Amino acid sequence: MPNFSHYVSELIKFWNDLGWLxxxxxxxxxxxxxxxxxxAMMSRRRQKRxxxxxxxxxxxxxxxxxxxxxxxxxxxxxxxxLYGKKYPAIILRPSKKFLYPFSDLxxxxxxxxxxxxxxxxxxxxxxxxxxxxxxxxxxxFATKEILLxxxxxxxxxxxxxxxxxxxxxxxxxxxxxxxxxxxxxxxxTDDILSELKLRSAYHGGQPPLQxxxxxxxxxxxxxxxxxxxxxxxxxxxxxxWKAIVAQRGENVAIKPELWQIQPAGGFEVYGHExxxxxIQLRQGFDVRAALFREYAEExxxxxxxxxxxxxxxxxxxxxxxxISQLITxxxxxxxxMDFLGIITDLTTLRHELSFLIVIDxxxxxxxxxxxxxxxxxxxxxxxxxxxxxxxxxxxxSSSAGLLQLAIESDRLKSxxxxxxxxxxxxxxxx
Numbered sequence: 001m002p003n004f005s006h007y008v009s010e011l012i013k014f015w016n017d018l019g020w021l022x023x024x025x026x027x028x029x030x031x032x033x034x035x036x037x038x039x040a041m042m043s044r045r046r047q048k049r050x051x052x053x054x055x056x057x058x059x060x061x062x063x064x065x066x067x068x069x070x071x072x073x074x075x076x077x078x079x080x081x082l083y084g085k086k087y088p089a090i091i092l093r094p095s096k097k098f099l100y101p102f103s104d105l106x107x108x109x110x111x112x113x114x115x116x117x118x119x120x121x122x123x124x125x126x127x128x129x130x131x132x133x134x135x136x137x138x139x140x141f142a143t144k145e146i147l148l149x150x151x152x153x154x155x156x157x158x159x160x161x162x163x164x165x166x167x168x169x170x171x172x173x174x175x176x177x178x179x180x181x182x183x184x185x186x187x188x189t190d191d192i193l194s195e196l197k198l199r200s201a202y203h204g205g206q207p208p209l210q211x212x213x214x215x216x217x218x219x220x221x222x223x224x225x226x227x228x229x230x231x232x233x234x235x236x237x238x239x240x241w242k243a244i245v246a247q248r249g250e251n252v253a254i255k256p257e258l259w260q261i262q263p264a265g266g267f268e269v270y271g272h273e274x275x276x277x278x279i280q281l282r283q284g285f286d287v288r289a290a291l292f293r294e295y296a297e298e299x300x301x302x303x304x305x306x307x308x309x310x311x312x313x314x315x316x317x318x319x320x321x322x323i324s325q326l327i328t329x330x331x332x333x334x335x336x337m338d339f340l341g342i343i344t345d346l347t348t349l350r351h352e353l354s355f356l357i358v359i360d361x362x363x364x365x366x367x368x369x370x371x372x373x374x375x376x377x378x379x380x381x382x383x384x385x386x387x388x389x390x391x392x393x394x395x396x397s398s399s400a401g402l403l404q405l406a407i408e409s410d411r412l413k414s415x416x417x418x419x420x421x422x423x424x425x426x427x428x429x430x
Contacts, residue, residue, distance in 0.1 A: 046130040047130060049128070050130065053179070057175075065186060065188070067088055068188055069178065069182075070088035070346045072190075072192060073199075073346075074212070077090040077209055078091050080397060080404055081404065082395075082400045082401075082404050083387070083391040087397040089397040089398060090344050091343060091401055091405065092154050092341055092343075093341040095148075095149045095151070095154055095155050097339075100337050100338075102339055105339060106157045106159055106285070106287050108141070108159055108281075109160050110144070111161045113166075116219075118169060122173060125168070126168065133168065135273050135307060136165035136168070137274075138271075138273050139268065139275060139281060140222070140267055140269060141161060141285060142159060142162040142167060142221055143158075143159060143222055145158045146214070146342065146351065157222070157351070157353070159222060161281050162219035170217070170219050171215075171349055172348050174202065174347065174348055177198050178196065201217060202349055203216065204216020211349075212344055215349065220348070221268070223266055223351065223353065224264070224265065224287060224291040224294060224355070225262075225294075225343075225354055226294075226355040226357050227356050227406045228243065228263070229241055229243045229356070229359070231361075232365045240383075241382070241417055243381050243383070243386045244262060244378070244379070245378075245381055246262045246374075246375040246377065246378050247375065247377045248260055248376065257394070258394050259389060259393045260395070261396075261403065262299065262375065263291065263297070263298040264294060265293075265297070267287065267353070268290065269285075270284055270307075271314065272307055273307075283315075287353060289314075293317055295322070295323065297372055298372045298374065299370070300370050301372050305320065322367070325364075326357075329359060334360055335357065335360070336356075336411060338355060339353070339355055340354045340355060340402070342354065343398045343401035343405075345398050347397070354401065356406050356409055358411060384420070386421065403421070
């Protein structure tokens with residue numbers, strides 16, 4: 001009967017007979033588990049690097065420098081000004097009252113997504129963002145041109161198809177480029193724009209303020225945002241107006257940890273990254289539906305609206321219960337939705353279509369505001385709390401601009417809400 005040493009000898013002989021295959025299997029057995037560990041370690045390192053950079057970009061010293069740099073480059077336009085603070089964003093107001101459902105506000109000029117060859121810097125930026133970017137190939141709509149009348153008021157927005165990655169490497173990267181310039185040299189020179197190669201490319205030789213309206217070889221994803229103000233009836237002895245605000249999470253690609261008015265997000269198609277049919281883009285070009293999606297996602301955590309995982313029709317968005325409820329309230333004159341204007345964050349040169357939603361219905365406040373994975377915390381703030389928060393916290397520039405426009409709006413003035421938000425001395429938010 002063969003003993004144990006015989007079995008070992010036969011095993012060694014068999015292994016040697018396998019030759020190169022045995023060596024390959026042994027190498028794979030060692031390296032495959034190690035590869036996963038190395039990948040996880042690199043991901044953690046990128047995340048730590050991203051957190052450290054974000055902390056510095058949210059510091060008072062950098063924000064003050066950024067404000068001065070942006071003011072130097074884009075001098076001449078009205079900057080957002082709220083509660084004694086100026087923000088690196090400009091305001092564009094509408095030339096007329098665009099009525100719900102806003103079908104005449106945006107026009108789709110092209111559904112072709114232009115190929116884009118990435119530079120080394122753009123590839124570095126994507127590696128820096130790492131896993132904070134969830135669906136880089138998701139289709140959406142970028143600003144092609146914003147048309148103004150002779151008074152500088154919005155006539156229409158012309159858009160073109162893009163994807164989220166193109167937006168990241170031609171628009172969001174501009175803030176990163178600016179921060180890298182600050183770390184290298186904090187002096188604000190007269191020719192600072194010439195040192196910012198990607199921002200100069202976005203401008204395309206145009207005057208800076210004209211470039212804001214007509215990007216060159218860039219694909220800034222249009223955003224939608226809305227200030228939701230509702231009357232809270234939960235305590236019958238203390239009925240008051242409240243606004244929905246969030247503090248963004250740490251591990252998000254854009255503007256982490258800043259306070260933000262939500263819903264806010266990209267004007268994207270309700271679809272899948274693999275969708276490439278022209279009809280899907282054309283049907284998805286609906287600014288009202290884009291805002292409703294963000295409303296359901298960010299206030300009520302309706303994750304199924306973040307992207308389409310099955311073959312359902314894009315029009316099914318309007319059947320989602322929270323969205324259907326809001327549409328009904330608007331139809332019953334218990335809610336309103338107004339277009340206020342466009343806020344352009346000058347750090348990223350992205351344009352945010354800004355809306356005001358006001359709801360006065362006793363049943364509405366009984367639905368809890370849940371939030372989404374992008375928010376660290378959600379708040380329903382009284383007008384006094386909203387004013388205090390936006391006076392003292394680091395606030396997203398576009399959100400500050402939205403609140404400024406809302407305070408100026410006829411809607412909030414007629415309801416007596418503007419007076420609750422204005423400064424006591426000047427009667428204005430600036």
